[in-house]
Amino acid sequence: MTLDWNGLAHSRFLAPVCGVGAIEGTGFGFNEVYVVQPDGSLVKKLRKHGLNRWPTMRNRIMIKLTAADDGLPLIMLATLGTRRDDGQSNVHRMFKLIPDDSRRHGFFFKPHKGPWTRYTEAQCAHKIDVNDDGLDDIILCQDKKVGRIYVQHPNSTFSMIRWNGKRTKDWREARVADVTGDGLPDLIVVGNGGRINNQKPSYVRVFSGTGVSPYFDFTRKGIWFEREMPFATPNVEILDINHDGIADIYVVQADEMTEGGFCTPGKFEKRDWWGASPDPSPEFVPPPDLANDLLLVGTGDDSTKMKEVWMDHVVPGCGSLIEPFGNNYTMILSEGSMGRPGYSVLLQWFPERGA
Numbered sequence: 001m002t003l004d005w006n007g008l009a010h011s012r013f014l015a016p017v018c019g020v021g022a023i024e025g026t027g028f029g030f031n032e033v034y035v036v037q038p039d040g041s042l043v044k045k046l047r048k049h050g051l052n053r054w055p056t057m058r059n060r061i062m063i064k065l066t067a068a069d070d071g072l073p074l075i076m077l078a079t080l081g082t083r084r085d086d087g088q089s090n091v092h093r094m095f096k097l098i099p100d101d102s103r104r105h106g107f108f109f110k111p112h113k114g115p116w117t118r119y120t121e122a123q124c125a126h127k128i129d130v131n132d133d134g135l136d137d138i139i140l141c142q143d144k145k146v147g148r149i150y151v152q153h154p155n156s157t158f159s160m161i162r163w164n165g166k167r168t169k170d171w172r173e174a175r176v177a178d179v180t181g182d183g184l185p186d187l188i189v190v191g192n193g194g195r196i197n198n199q200k201p202s203y204v205r206v207f208s209g210t211g212v213s214p215y216f217d218f219t220r221k222g223i224w225f226e227r228e229m230p231f232a233t234p235n236v237e238i239l240d241i242n243h244d245g246i247a248d249i250y251v252v253q254a255d256e257m258t259e260g261g262f263c264t265p266g267k268f269e270k271r272d273w274w275g276a277s278p279d280p281s282p283e284f285v286p287p288p289d290l291a292n293d294l295l296l297v298g299t300g301d302d303s304t305k306m307k308e309v310w311m312d313h314v315v316p317g318c319g320s321l322i323e324p325f326g327n328n329y330t331m332i333l334s335e336g337s338m339g340r341p342g343y344s345v346l347l348q349w350f351p352e353r354g355a
């Protein structure tokens with residue numbers, strides 16, 4: 001994972017890179033920081049950078065925020081694993097990047113006040129501004145648990161917003177955007193069903209924004225749109241594919257982890273993919289993902305008229321990563337995940353001719 005801190009007026013480093021190094025056999029490791037050299041040629045591994053203070057496990061998500069009090073970068077490291085071989089719990093931790101000219105590379109990471117959250121597995125973490133006050137807040141998806149929102153105060157402490165309801169559990173991914181057309185940001189989530197160990201159906205669901213805490217209506221009445229999905233729904237993105245200014249929703253489906261799917265649920269077996277050799281041969285092409293993605297083209301305020309477009313592209317691999325690319329009608333879809341090979345494609349929607 002790479003963070004670009006060029007905005008932090010420090011010329012001696014270009015881009016700190018964080019990784020997690022596993023300590024073999026112990027189930028956890030330390031976060032590491034690498035600094036790109038000023039000539040761009042090499043990365044240098046740092047010692048005593050601050051992130052090495054606590055061992056951790058499966059650090060899959062790192063988000064960068066801005067501290068409300070002094071404008072310095074905050075980084076939240078959210079973990080997916082909870083059970084560690086040393087018996088300790090994993091914690092989602094936050095650090096502040098402190099400029100320090102007495103250090104060779106001019107900075108270190110200092111533990112921040114919070115949020116530090118234990119005993120949860122983060123499926124997603126995003127920077128949002130849920131209360132529209134210009135200060136960065138956080139949304140967290142949790143495996144088997146209710147999602148969370150942390151609101152940042154002017155002194156850069158965070159408060160957790162609480163709510164209940166079974167519809168708010170098991171989110172795999174989330175986005176915050178106004179899709180109802182009333183100017184208030186709404187919450188778009190995809191659910192974690194469709195797995196072989198979880199017979200609940202997958203879904204995409206939109207909770208209406210309310211503008212007041214907890215900022216979304218989590219009651220049944222607050223569900224503006226909901227659709228069950230035949231396959232696992234690992235990701236969702238908000239785009240405007242037809243350039244009409246109305247938000248559209250792209251739902252990724254993957255037959256990975258779905259019973260009968262080609263990605264073989266359970267343990268990954270290399271021989272199922274490219275024979276007995278340790279690496280795929282150059283000619284190896286993975287089988288295609290047969291779970292079509294769904295595009296929901298928005299119509300403004302009427303969710304019942306949302307147009308469903310099933311995406312008929314078939315790409316080798318099965319995966320889930322999507323990333324908007326440059327504008328709101330282009331995205332990258334990666335079809336490789338969990339050590340499995342796959343293609344990455346760029347999807348772009350052009351305006352209609354004459355439009």
Ligand SMILES: [Ca+2]
Nearest residue numbers: 129130131135
């Ligand atoms: Ca805010």
Ligand SMILES: [Ca+2]
Nearest residue numbers: 178180184186
């Ligand atoms: Ca709205």
Ligand SMILES: [Ca+2]
Nearest residue numbers: 240241242246
């Ligand atoms: Ca649109």
